[in-house]
Amino acid sequence: MFANLVEFPAWLLGIGLVMLVLPGASAAWVDGRALKKDASVLILGGGVAGVIAARTLHEQGITNFTIVEAKSELGGRLASTTFGANGKEFTAELGANWVQGTQTGDGPANPIWSLAQKYGLKTHQNDWLGSIVTYNATGPDDYLDVLNESVDAYTNLTIAAGARVDKGLVDGTARTGYSLLGAKSRTPQVMASEYYLFDTLFGQTPEESSWIASSWAYNFTYNTDVGGFADDNQMSIDPRGFKHIIQAEAAEFLQPHQLRTNSTVKTIKHSDSGVSVVLVSGEVLHADYVLCTFSLGVLQNDDVVFEPALPDWKEEAIQSMTMATYTKIFLQFEEKFWFNTEVGLYADPERGRYPLWQSLDHENFLPGSGIVFVTTTGDYSLRVESLSDEQVQEEVLGVLAAMFPNTTIPAPVAFYFPRWNADPLFRGSFPNWPSSFFSEHHENLRANVGERLWFAGDATSQKYFGYLHGAYFEGVDVATDMAKCIKAGGCVGMKHVQKVTNARPCQV
């Protein structure tokens, strides 16, 4: 019922505009209308990119689309679950948890923040740098001065990256940047601090990350000097789950027949005349266009087969970016025995070994929940995923014992972590941009293949890859381009390069 209300004015507006601009040209109007109605679109994947692309087509008057989603609900990597012992259950965010960069004054708003406000999502600011205590392998160890140095080193890294762009210099790894800027010490405290500022944002190490692209992603999200939203992280603590905002947004326009849940795609057949999508069930869906929003990890791992195979330029782009893994390991205890700050940073002699501890049992979040979670990323996450739950639990309890040498660490009453990398619907957590991923690769990752096969998602965003708002903006932008193509009765679409030759300097 709501959907009709939204659709009606758009339809009226369409007539009004055409009558105003082209009085008497009813044939053109009929043609335009006929084209719109005949084009059918399959939107593969019901995450942020898929839902926002659907909303964009709807706003453009294209309503003959279907979202095809393997899961039983919308949201994708906005994924929450009920966690906790009997009678002490809470909503835990297994995927995205923060609106990263909100809005400063009346400056540009992160659209995820706008949705959060529209639907009254319960959030609280998470003070990552101001509410923190630090530990090493023998217990409490105050190295906040080292952490502060790391903050400066990171800022310097992003500034130097910008200077490279201005001078037309090539990219390098963020490690190269750190080293050139003099940040070379490798004590556990320095490693933990650097890890906290870098790896937890990009899901991988500075060695594995582009110096320039990581600086862009940071700047465009957080740095208001260069168009970023705000230096603010709002943590969702809504019992409905963070996914509520995208499900509620979908409910405003999506008709039941426009959504197929529980439908896993196996094969995408594409040609100049149309597309067919074969489901695992054997059912075949036919359409004029397809918009694939599956994660980069899914595209990399052949979980979905393209017929004919994707062209070389596309495949090279897909295999040149990285799907990073970010793992949150949740523990619930009878009683809180840990720090009263929001964050505890642990410096192990091994870089990346259970470094980041975040408390939900805090007055700002879920007081009384008895929940704390520890995060791993990158290769360490792959290692963690390969172990049994029991082994991981034993390891993290060992780390807690090291952090709190005078406390007898009790057995947790609940323990859970998602295996994002092993999940065939995701194959990782979010994309990261390596230094060997060139601007042309990015164009090619984003570009449509022929007229019929289009791509969008958090990996196709140049400014905000790996973020919810990146998926959102790509949903808007790619669906807008598709709508133009559909209304024109065909198009060339986005540009791509046939062969990526020597690197040209980076540009935004």
Ligand SMILES: Cc1cc2nc3c(=O)[nH]c(=O)nc-3n(C[C@H](O)[C@H](O)[C@H](O)COP(=O)(O)OP(=O)(O)OC[C@H]3O[C@@H](n4cnc5c(N)ncnc54)[C@H](O)[C@@H]3O)c2cc1C
């Ligand atoms: C652990 C973790 C933490 C994160 N933290 C944050 C954060 O705090 N802030 C932030 O901004 N971002 C965060 N992100 C990133 C953010 O979640 C993603 O950028 C965003 O959700 C991606 O949306 P998408 O629509 O591009 O892809 P997805 O959400 O992956 O949507 C794609 C959809 O396709 C479906 N699908 C896949 N394969 C098939 C198939 N074969 N057939 C049918 N359907 C299929 C999937 O089920 C999924 O619903 C995090 C991600 C993870 C995993």
Ligand SMILES: *[C@@H]1O[C@H](CO)[C@@H](O)[C@H](O)[C@H]1NC(C)=O
């Ligand atoms: C929607 O697309 C399908 C598949 O091409 C087609 O059979 C159907 O007629 C279209 N519906 C409308 C209302 O245009």
Ligand SMILES: *[C@@H]1O[C@H](CO)[C@@H](O)[C@H](O)[C@H]1NC(C)=O
């Ligand atoms: C989808 O699958 C879920 C879980 O298996 C089930 O509960 C639900 O009823 C299914 N939904 C549809 C529309 O078939």
Ligand SMILES: *[C@@H]1O[C@H](CO)[C@@H](O)[C@H](O)[C@H]1NC(C)=O
């Ligand atoms: C750990 O911290 C304690 C207290 O600051 C310190 O005495 C000890 O040397 C530190 N250990 C290491 C390995 O840095």
Ligand SMILES: *[C@@H]1O[C@H](CO)[C@@H](O)[C@H](O)[C@H]1NC(C)=O
């Ligand atoms: C770290 O920086 C913060 C903010 O700049 C400052 O308030 C704090 O005193 C610094 N702490 C140390 C130990 O240097």
Ligand SMILES: *[C@@H]1O[C@H](CO)[C@@H](O)[C@H](O)[C@H]1NC(C)=O
């Ligand atoms: C950051 O750069 C400033 C200015 O060049 C310099 O004074 C400072 O030492 C640098 N800090 C770190 C931690 O590299």
Ligand SMILES: *[C@@H]1O[C@H](CO)[C@@H](O)[C@H](O)[C@H]1NC(C)=O
């Ligand atoms: C990031 O922002 C800083 C300003 O705070 C700017 O100097 C730098 O050039 C920017 N970096 C990039 C890569 O754009």
Ligand SMILES: *[C@@H]1O[C@H](CO)[C@@H](O)[C@H](O)[C@H]1NC(C)=O
């Ligand atoms: C642990 O107990 C010992 C002995 O009482 C004490 O010296 C030490 O400071 C305590 N450590 C912590 C982290 O409380």
